[in-house]
Amino acid sequence: MDSTERAGPHSMGRHQRESTRKALRKALPDLARSGQLLLSDEELAVYECDGLAAYRQAPIAVALPATTQQVQSVVIACGQLAVPIVPWGAGTGLSGGALAVADGLVLSLARMNRILHIDYDHRCVTVEPGVTNLAVTHAVAGEGYYYAPDPSSQIACTVGGNVAENSGGVHCLKYGTTTNNLLGLQLVLSDGEIVELGGPALERSGFDLLALFTGSEGLLGIITQATLRILRTPESSQAMMAAFDSVEAAGGAVASVIGSGIVPAGMEIMDRLSIEAVEDFIGCGYPRGVAALLLVEIDGPSSEVAAQIEAVEQCLRDAGATQLTHATTTEARQKLWAGRKAAFPAMGRVSPDYYCMDGTIPRGQLSAVLGRIEELSQIFGLQVANVFHAGDGNLHPLVLYDGNKSGDLEKAEELGAEILKLCVAVGGVLSGEHGIGVEKRDLMPCMFTDDDLDLQEEIRDTFDPDHLLNPGKVYPQLRLCAEGRTHVHGGQRPFPELDRF
Amino acid sequence: MEASARSPNWTASEVANQILRPQDASQLAGFVKEAAQKQTVLTTRAGNSKWDLGCRGSKQPTEQVISLDALSGIVSYEPGELVLVVGAGTPLRQIEQLLSDEGQHLAFEPVHWRDTATAGGTVAVGLAGPRRFRAGGVRDFVLGLQFVDGQGRLVRTGGRVVKNVTGFDLWRGLTGSFGSLGLITEICFKLWPRPQTQRTLLLARQDLETARRVMLELAQRPEDLTGIAFAPHRGVSLRLEGSDRGLQPQIDAIARDVDVEEELPQIESANFWSQLREVEALRQSSGRVWRFVLPAGHWVALVHDLQAAQVDDYFVDWGGGLVWALAPPEQTLDGHRIAERHGAIAWRVATSPDDPNELGMPSLEPGLKRLNQRLRTACDPGGILNPGRSGL
Incomplete structure (x- = not known):
């Protein structure tokens, strides 16, 4: 690991830092005058880390533009001064994608938080990047609409960050991730050019640049507007919970539901360790002593949901469900989900520290992967709790360790890296929704060949030849298959108020 | 190097010319590498079913035709994963038959255009059927690709899982690029269960403005409407898809709000939408x-x-x-x-194989054009892959 990131020594001396700050103030007089350019160490401390707290680095400055033109002027000024830019939404990301660089500027889009236009005829909403994910749904809920991608941090995370990370949530199998729910973007490129991509028409001319920019983790451009597709709120939503004697049986039930021709809105599996921890934590009525719980949510027109719920119930029974609970009301459904959503904080009570992984695997590999994780857990002598977005194959193993115990942290990191390599080995990917950021960049060669990575980096070079935008993220500094990491220490994490699942 | 004797829809002069027919992806990569060195322009095809789409331009003296039809075959199909991996040259008909046997389909409703259509051409052209406005387009059902870039490198992008934020989403960029960012050799599709049943309703004829309004309102309804179309001689037609049991109450609800004139007999329903899809x-x-x-x-x-x-x-x-x-x-x-x-x-759409159809694609405003060219330059620095076909 790059020691500057964890230890955080500045790469330039104090004198040089002050002269860069002076130059920024001079280049951006309007922002400086109106308090939109933060330069004091106290103010900058807030931007020292994002949701991945193990990595800390304060920026040299923070700009808070309120308009696309102000973003443009910041990008141009930074280009001229060769000051790298790290775009920042709400800083809730879990892979260090918004981690500052020592001699760089954080470009916060927080002040660009207006909903610009709602177009029900074309079922889309145009927003500034600082609007929160949930605010989009709130803006259209009165008319019976919602925005589908629902990352667990949706109360705080911003649309700009969602687009940059191609955020998911718990309903991705049926409704897709951000890229499937995005119609247009306005961006400022590294040379300051403002471009518009897409719009209310379903297709556009030229290449699908919209797709290329989505999930590019701030490396290709700064998002200044996004046009999102909104969906009709389903007429009906129902959930079911089934208990199983083994995680394998729960995995089999998932395959059987999908095999029956039903695509649930969400499917979640929790293992014994997670279930017991959650019951101890919030007592939401989950059965104790079972090996696995499967939550299934079905939504759609009432008549279709009724038909599908029956079929799902049959699948679950056939797959060996030992207990079944129906949730037909909104309250009952939320209660079922409450336990799942409490899984991460519940771990904070079981173990002083945990390390959250985010690989995706083909669903059919679930029992093989969980078996291997159990073996690894014994080899490393650390417990691993598993929660799993079973519908879309996104696995969140939580490695439990004690940071105060010498060597535990390193073991957890090693174990985590082994788990991610395992995900790739069975046909999966390194990250399902948290992004690569700085956390997993050095694992990229486990999944991609040199040619694969060369082409991706060549594309990056054509859009940002000087690596002005978010340098040091996504692509490995050295092309070795190294280890990656994400930690929560002593239950302390940024944004303790956010559910994480 | 093997030259194929003939293939459907090729002009006599094309058949007469040597057509390279790589047997696997690495052989194709070798051909492209050689072409990049010699600056030979490459034109690719597989089933050649959509020769009339995109700009064609006039034939260039150094042009070499490569057929990808031999890169054919099902690489893996696991119905429980809702994932299918196929070679680019695999015939669409073969894929649809295979999926149909398992009660699954490509939910974007691939447009065949002609019956030689292949998986690779489907992705390269990016045409989706009536369900597009509801289910998404080709781009939304491709999870990953293997392709040869303009330098002859065999590259993989994406994966075979729905949730994947590992690296740039290049595979979506290649979708609809008419083979001008890379030559697709293998595709991983996301599949969807095929609805048990579909029903088609025809609404009473209305003037254009009323029809427009009704269609917008229909698209906002909560029912599983997967087709909303209009033709001047026929008025508005609707398709609903779902389970046998679930559909009737939805149809009843729609009939309460709009003037349904008739329902097409079941046997005609599928045909109606496929004729529409195929124009x-x-x-x-x-x-x-x-x-x-x-x-x-x-x-x-x-x-x-x-x-x-x-x-x-x-x-x-x-x-x-x-x-x-x-x-x-x-x-x-x-x-x-x-x-x-x-x-x-x-x-x-071109009218004949000899029609260069220079106006086949829209021109881009200069800023956007530069941006597109940057991507093309990164993927194909020599500009040898199907130049001009996408209009860029």
Whole structure:
């Protein structure tokens, strides 16, 4: 690991830092005058880390533009001064994608938080990047609409960050991730050019640049507007919970539901360790002593949901469900989900520290992967709790360790890296929704060949030849298959108020 | 190097020329590497079913045709994963048969155009059927690709899982790029269960403006409407898909709010939408076919412009977001100019294999064009892969 990131020594001396700050103030007089350019160490401390707290680095400055033109002027000024830019939404990301660089500027889009236009005829909403994910749904809920991608941090995370990370949530199998729910973007490129991509028409001319920019983790451009597709709120939503004697049986039930021709809105599996921890934590009525719980949510027109719920119930029974609970009301459904959503904080009570992984695997590999994780857990002598977005194959193993115990942290990191390599080995990917950021960049060669990575980096070079935008993220500094990491220490994490699942 | 004797829809001169027919992806990579060194322009095809889409341009002296039809076959199919991996040259018909046996399908409703259509061509051209406005397009059902870039490197992008934020989403960029960013060798598709049943309702005829309004309102309804179309001689047609039991109450609910004139017999329902998808009626008439993709609410204004240019044969799909039109043979239609006025993009379909169809694709405004060219330059620095076909 790059020691500057964890230890955080500045790469330039104090004198040089002050002269860069002076130059920024001079280049951006309007922002400086109106308090939109933060330069004091106290103010900058807030931007020292994002949701991945193990990595800390304060920026040299923070700009808070309120308009696309102000973003443009910041990008141009930074280009001229060769000051790298790290775009920042709400800083809730879990892979260090918004981690500052020592001699760089954080470009916060927080002040660009207006909903610009709602177009029900074309079922889309145009927003500034600082609007929160949930605010989009709130803006259209009165008319019976919602925005589908629902990352667990949706109360705080911003649309700009969602687009940059191609955020998911718990309903991705049926409704897709951000890229499937995005119609247009306005961006400022590294040379300051403002471009518009897409719009209310379903297709556009030229290449699908919209797709290329989505999930590019701030490396290709700064998002200044996004046009999102909104969906009709389903007429009906129902959930079911089934208990199983083994995680394998729960995995089999998932395959059987999908095999029956039903695509649930969400499917979640929790293992014994997670279930017991959650019951101890919030007592939401989950059965104790079972090996696995499967939550299934079905939504759609009432008549279709009724038909599908029956079929799902049959699948679950056939797959060996030992207990079944129906949730037909909104309250009952939320209660079922409450336990799942409490899984991460519940771990904070079981173990002083945990390390959250985010690989995706083909669903059919679930029992093989969980078996291997159990073996690894014994080899490393650390417990691993598993929660799993079973519908879309996104696995969140939580490695439990004690940071105060010498060597535990390193073991957890090693174990985590082994788990991610395992995900790739069975046909999966390194990250399902948290992004690569700085956390997993050095694992990229486990999944991609040199040619694969060369082409991706060549594309990056054509859009940002000087690596002005978010340098040091996504692509490995050295092309070795190294280890990656994400930690929560002593239950302390940024944004303790956010559910994480 | 093996030259294929003949393949459907090739002109006599093309058959006479040597056509390279790589047997696997690494052989293709070798051909491209050599072509990059010699600066030979490459034109690729597999089933050649969509030769009339995109710009064709005039034949270049160094042009080499490569057929990808041998890169064919099912690499893996696991119905429980809702994932299918196939070689680019795999015939679409074979794929659809395979999936149908398992009660699954490609939910974007691939457009065959001609019966030799392949998986690779489907992705390279990116045409999706009536369900597009609801389920998504080709781009939304491709999870990963293997392709050869303009330097002859065999590259993988994406994966075989739905949730994947590992690296740039290059595979979506290649979708609809007409083979000008890379030559696709293998595709991983996301599959969907095939609805148990589909039913088609025809609404009472209305004037254009009323039809436009009704279509927009229908698209906002909670029912599982997967087809909303309009044709001047027929009015608005609707398709609902779902379970046998679940559909009737939805149809009843719709019939309470709009004037349903009749329901098509079950046996005609599937045919109705596949004819629409394949643009059969217009393509079988003589004249020039145009395709317009536009914001759904704008189609009536576009149709008025078409009518003013004596183009009366058209139909509307995607709830208003897609218009296909037929300009009579004697009529020179500037579809791109009309499209621009309504926030649309237009494609012009070539009329014969010798038609260079320079106006096949819309031109881009300069800023966007530069941006597109940057991506193309990164993927194909020598500009040898199907140059001009995508209009860039």
